[in-house]
Amino acid sequence: RFHTTVPHQKITTDTTEFKYYIKDNAGNMQVKKLYLDPFMDMFNSEILSYRISTSPNAKAIMEGLEEAIQITSDCPFRRTFHSDQGWGYQMKAYVRRLKYKQIFQSMSRKGNCLDNSLMENFFSILKQSMYYGKVFHSFEELKLAIQNFIHYYNHKRRKAKLNWLSP
Known part of the structure; x- marks a missing residue:
């Protein structure tokens, strides 16, 4: 149930990884990884918060x-935070924090990526728009490209489900 007419009521999250390449002292290319952890409002698909790490x-x-909890605290109804069953969303600290804030935790069924299709769709749009077909040579270069895309996605990219407005 991804649809809601109430801002900040239903939030979804997941983690995705990106690769970038750096040269070591011998001139050999090494593959490194960057991880993105966004929180998306299901009301308008806006990325409310995110972290980028190595x-x-x-x-x-x-x-x-x-x-995300701070931003959504203005919701007059019970909030739901949805994720897959990844280790990060089963951590005691994560589960306790949601319970403490009286936020309902929802999780996808095991092995069913369709249960988190909104976030998976965002990852697909992100990677098709700024990642696939390009080679990034540093963490900072890739991080900046992701930050710029999220800003574009939230403020300029129009969506049919929002009557061709941005989030």
Whole structure:
């Protein structure tokens, strides 16, 4: 049930990874990874908060969660935060924080990516628009490209479901 007519009522999250390449001292290319942890409002598909890190980690997920909780605190109804069953969303600290704030935790069924299709669709749009077919040579270069895309996505990219307005 991804549809809601209430801003900040239903939030979805997930983690995705990107690769970038750096040269070591010997001139060989090394593959490095960057991880993105966004929180999206299901009302208008706006990315409310996100963290970018060099490894999948609890700190990035918890910081993004805290910001999303703050931003959505104006919702007059019970909030739902949805995710897949990844380790980060099963952490005791994550689960406790949602319970403490009286936020309902929803999780996808095991092995069913369609249960989080809004976030998976965002990842697809993000990667098709600014990542696939390009080679990034540093963490900072890739991070900046992602930040710029999220700003564009939230403020300029028009969506049919929003009557051709941006989030």
